[in-house]
Amino acid sequence: MDLKKIDAPISTITYSRADIEAETGNIYEAISIIAKRAVQINAEIKKELIDKLEEFATNNDNLEEIFENKEQIEVSKFYERLPKPQAIAVKEWLDKKVYHRETT
Numbered sequence: 001m002d003l004k005k006i007d008a009p010i011s012t013i014t015y016s017r018a019d020i021e022a023e024t025g026n027i028y029e030a031i032s033i034i035a036k037r038a039v040q041i042n043a044e045i046k047k048e049l050i051d052k053l054e055e056f057a058t059n060n061d062n063l064e065e066i067f068e069n070k071e072q073i074e075v076s077k078f079y080e081r082l083p084k085p086q087a088i089a090v091k092e093w094l095d096k097k098v099y100h101r102e103t104t
Contacts, residue, residue, distance in 0.1 A: 006088055053072065053076075
């Protein structure tokens with residue numbers, strides 16, 4: 001996932017119920033699909049953040065040698081400014097970028 005190209009809103013937006021349920025015909029099914037996608041997105045973002053922060057990890061248990069790493073702070077701030085996974089999932093759903101199928 002390319003986090004720099006995400007154009008989901010950062011603040012809360014009210015969406016039309018008809019737009020959300022248009023693909024499935026059922027608002028509950030659509031919300032369930034969006035929620036599952038949000039969990040996937042959250043897992044991807046968390047894994048990527050942990051991988052980047054591990055680069056800064058030290059194996060030193062000495063509390064006196066703790067220092068601020070400006071690069072680590074910038075990485076953390078970047079991830080804090082990202083839209084919420086739910087907002088990204090809704091945006092993907094409305095842009096028809098989410099694949100789903102009915103199971104019987």
